Amino acid sequence: MAYDDQNIFARILRNELPAIKVYEDDQVLAFMDIMPQAEGHTLVIPKTPAVTLLDLPPEAAAYTIQIVQKIAKAIETALNAKGIVLMQLSGAAAGQTVPHVHFHLIPSSVHELGRHAVQMGDQEKIKALAEKIKALL
Structure with missing residues (x-):
């Protein structure tokens, strides 16, 4: 699939x-998911235009995962998270809803996850969580 430069x-x-x-x-x-599966749900995206992980050049993939790890550590500390779910869905058949490669960091356990993109989150609460995470980066 060709990259659509009008994707969100x-x-x-x-x-x-x-x-x-x-x-x-x-x-x-890295930015907050506005339809979070859990409080603190954060997305990390490379600036390289790529639809899926398989389209991302290896150098960009390696750098992006380093930042994913950095953001995950900040989330864990800022929100006192007991665990972090890392998801990367490649392709619509895998559940990818935005055709730009991205990584989900969700502070929780798999037993606490809500469904993705079902309900808009409280934007003020999301902003406050973002500030706590940013303070540790």
């Missing part, structure tokens, strides 16, 4: 749509 994450990267940002550098952006 591409538009967030161009600052055409808002995001509650947790971390950003020249290669990666």
Whole structure:
């Protein structure tokens, strides 16, 4: 599948749509999921245009996973999380809903997860959680 530069994450990267940002550098952006499966649900995306993990160049994949680990540590500390679920869904058949490769960091256990993208989260609460995470980065 060809990369669609009008997908929601591409538009967030161009600052055409808002995001509650947790971390950003020249290669990666991390922001809060506005339809979280658990409090503190954070997304990490490479700035490289790629639909799935298989489309992402190895160097970008390696760098992105380093940032995923950095963000996960901050979430764990900021939210006193007992565990973090890391999900990466590649392709619509696997449940990927946005055609830009991304990683979900969800502070919880698999027994506590809600369904993804079912209900909009409380934006003020999400912003407050983002500040706690950002303070540790």
